[in-house]
Amino acid sequence: MSAEISTMDNLNQIGTDYKYGFSDVENYIFKSGRGLTPEIVTKISNMKNEPQWMLEFRLKALALFYKKPMPTWGNTKLLNDIDFANIFYYIKPSEKQGTNWSDVPEGIKNTFDRLGIPEAERKFLAGVTAQYESEVVYHSIREDLEKLGVIFTDMDSGLREHEDLVRKYFATIIPANDNKFASLNSAVWSGGSFVYVPPGVKVDIPLQAYFRINAENMGQFERTLIIADEGSFVHYIEGCTAPVYSSDSLHSAVVELIALPGSHIRYTTIQNWSKNVYNLVTKRAYAYENAKVEWVDGNLGSKLTMKYPAIYLMGENARGEVLSIAFAGDDQHQDAGAKMVHVASNTSSIVVSKSISKNGGRTSYRGLVKVYEDAKNVKSSVKCDALLLDDISRSDTYPTMEINDQDVNIEHEATVSKVGEEQLFYLMSRGLTADEATAMIVNGFFEPFTKELPLEYAVELNRLIKLEMEGSVG
């Protein structure tokens, strides 16, 4: 209860702009030229001193990227506007990675200070990685977790220090030929997180990664792999922001989760890219027997997001949940959703998707529920609610069901509503301005999502919503 109170306190103390839109002067160790060639891919791999198999993987992926067509769905117009030749594919911001903030170059440290990362780390996180452009510039993990054998590091260090584990799982969930952007990521990936939680270990407070793009026309391609061993638990949170530029940047991540039997992974994203960032991300999890995977996915920023977190329910009694919100303002299209693939019997999935569009923004829910032929006693529930704040915004739902067995229980429900005049009048008659009233209605609409966030993130999310609502009425 006090949580909500402080949320509202925060809501009332806010400025009016995207406050993460600032940028730093570039002072980099290495910046690739624009465009993508096999030479750049080789250079990235060499600079990282990677094993030969990874270089070969990258070059094969690059060939796939050249060959694969653009998706013919989502927002094809915006997709085809991407100028791959204009992007910087690799930027190394500093020589070494800090494990202490004082080891991080001053300018970059200041940026993360402004983003509140060190403060959050002190208060409520078990570990942090901070990625700036292509590389993780800072990482830390609580000592006691390290002693228990928990690995939380950047993906590059993961490859160097735990090559066997990486080689065993890397690209097994999302192969390089999965889609054009997975191919691209596989070719030029850099940074991201590598997490391994040993059997039975419960990481009681969250691990966080923060991704920051600074340069104009930057391409950020982090790669994350999380392995929860049997009976373990981990909650991983990622946040992302970028400066406001007049031309576009590209963020294209690949995230693979492996939830071994009886484990539980929760993966929370608060995506708040500036409106010049394309966010084209492939996220997929395998949940083995009795395992549970949750994607808690918040999409507030970016120009175009196309992201459909997937869970393959591989073993009996595996459970999958996707809880997502999307917010689209002017010049934004959030094409987001979820995929649930019931491979085994007695599996269940829940999708709750909530979206808000305003000022001509567009949200789409795109989802798949697939049940394999021999999967018995499968339960799936999909609920999509869209809220439109005006007459010029748009929301669409594209659900797909592929059910190959009779013994299933599938529910699908979709609603589209508008913020009602009566709701606004009711709140205004109790003293709230039109903007405050709208923010309250919107916060309430997102509440099923917000309540799943750690308090600090819930506060931040409500604050962002409040910001977005200013001037949205009247």
Add this chain to the structure above:
Amino acid sequence: MSNKNALLIINDLHAKIGDKTILKGVSLEINPGSVHALMGRNGSGKSTLSYTIMGHPKYEVSQGDIKFEGNSLLNLSPDERAKLGIALSFQYPVAIPGVTVLNFLKTSLKAVLKRDIPIKELRPMLKAKMQELEIKDEFLSRYVNDGFSGGEKKKLEILHLSLLKPKLAILDETDSGLDIDALKVVANGITSLNKEGTAILLITHYQRILNYVTPQFVHIFESGEITNTGNHELAFKLEEFGYEYFAKANPVASTNSTKEVNYVS
């Protein structure tokens, strides 16, 4: 002549929704701390009057004026009117899913009183009022009017108003949908609100609630106009003779003239 001390002065008010005129020349004065009952049939325009006083954007004032403490309300938004000390208890309170009652009350109080009441201070205030209204503690963490019974909705309205302590409370059919026990509790809430100095405009079509909340003035409302004004007696006569009898201004039925009302108040 208008009474200079009046809290609310409505003068020849005409209001319409779209092309349809609903209020056709309403005049009414309410003094600080007084209790007025406005009685009328369904569809007579009672709710329109309450919405128009509160500033609902759907209703357009085409003639006349509403003055609160001497200043016209017509160009003010609903929240500005609330901040002046006017509150409306809704006939059909609106659900706000995902927003807790506590959050709603605290945000509203902060907006109206222009002071953020710390939770430590708010809690005991709430507790006392909630006991009076027979509201359970868990009520505060429920979503505003979401899945509430009729009685719970009306209790929340009165709880909210009793925290806001407005100068004028308009109660739009607060008695509708209440069983007799809930009615008594809500009526007591209204009476204590009045004792703390809030003037009441009680809109109803039954005499019933007036057994518990004693009005100084009763107005009969018909087809967008006040047709009769009197004291509490008028409500009893209405009960006896029915609205049809009062459909047209009836000098015999009226116990007081408007002029005398002003004088008395």
